Amino acid sequence: MLTKRIIPCLDVRNRVVTKGVKFQNNVDLGDPIEMAVAYSDGGCDELVFYDITASAERRPIDIDMVSDVAKSIRIPFSVGGGISNLDDMYRVLLAGAEKVSVNSLAVRTPQIIGDGSRAFGAQCIVLGMDPVRTADTQKCPSGYEITTRGFREHTGMDALEWAKRAEDLGVGEMVVNSVDADGTREGFELNLTKLIATHVSVPVVASGGAGTCQHLSDVFKQAHADAAIVASMIHTGEFTIAQIKEELIRDDLPIRRKW
């Protein structure tokens, strides 16, 4: 049976893993390679790296870091942040990443999704999206608006419409990161995750808000996520991947047991 994936997310700034709340007040946590190896050995199913300052600093993604990660772990990982064209995608994939994630770039230039998908295969093009709740349901009928550049810019785009469009353009997977829940550790935005997961045919990764094993169980069972991102709850050392998995197995969820 296909198992539900638990995916630690490592936000990297100047080669240091960092974590904030709602994209602010970041604190440094450690070395990305050491953390990747520890989580991989600890049983995570995949990893996500975001070079969170590459875009703002207008510099390309740290390819040396991607290479070092690829040499150090034998599980899939995706990389986002600082991707501005097909060449950047190619360099990230050639360095050994399984997938490349686009977010603000895809909003600005949607055809990058189709171009990347045709050039490298849909399976390695991930759409990251940062929707925020909105009361303006005239503009955004789903009740969620897409933001970009780390919540700094509102786009006026409806989250569900954008998800469907990205699917048509050829993404292989979507990471739905709730701005409202990000870093709060108060649970995933279940309505949002379910809305997207039940309306697209590609796998959906829920992101933002994981604080307890129950939150993960809920997002898999109630919101039909195919995978879930964890960050603060493991970065703080409060939970290990193995603990989370044990709990989810007890909850009758299909989870990878041996690693």
Place this chain on the structure above:
Amino acid sequence: MIAIVDYKAGNLTSVRLAFEALDTEAVITSDPEVIRSAERVVFPGVGAAGAAMMHLNEMGLATVLTDVVDAGTPFLGICVGTQILFDSSEEDGGVACLGLVPGEVKRFHPPDPLCKIPQIGWNTVGFKVDHPLFDGIENGSEFYFVHSYYPAPSDASFILAETEYADACFACVVGRGNMAATQFHPERSGRIGLQLLRNFTTWDGRV
């Protein structure tokens, strides 16, 4: 030396790095002579079967692969590499493939909208036979899959392991003699995938 066949069908870095982690010499090559003289051959690939087959033919590598399999060289297909060993694939409106494994490659038909295509993630692999490639790996271990089409051999004796997804219980490892091929990615499947590749580096091609 292991030859990793490069036929413009995706990114081979992770395959090379996996053998590097095993301290085994592996080269990425599209040179027919290097492939023919290699001790072992790995035939990977991601993307679409149609494009993969086209590149293989354009680069004159189709007969080279058939030859090394016939010559008894230990041979490992991975993902799309595995799929194009079959007679044909439903992908891209139907593609004639290498015909080294009888049968075809079919598209998943999800029984409900929550069953996503492609299958992405770790799924359980049930061994159907004892095989040297499975040494030291517990039956029912999970491996990493990424695919929308699955292998369907017409001769059940080619089935070495099975996995269930969507509407199918499909052959996720196929082979005969010195040829073995996985639908999953051993190079992305952690310690257990690495064990399968380690087994390949010492396999003499006999079962």
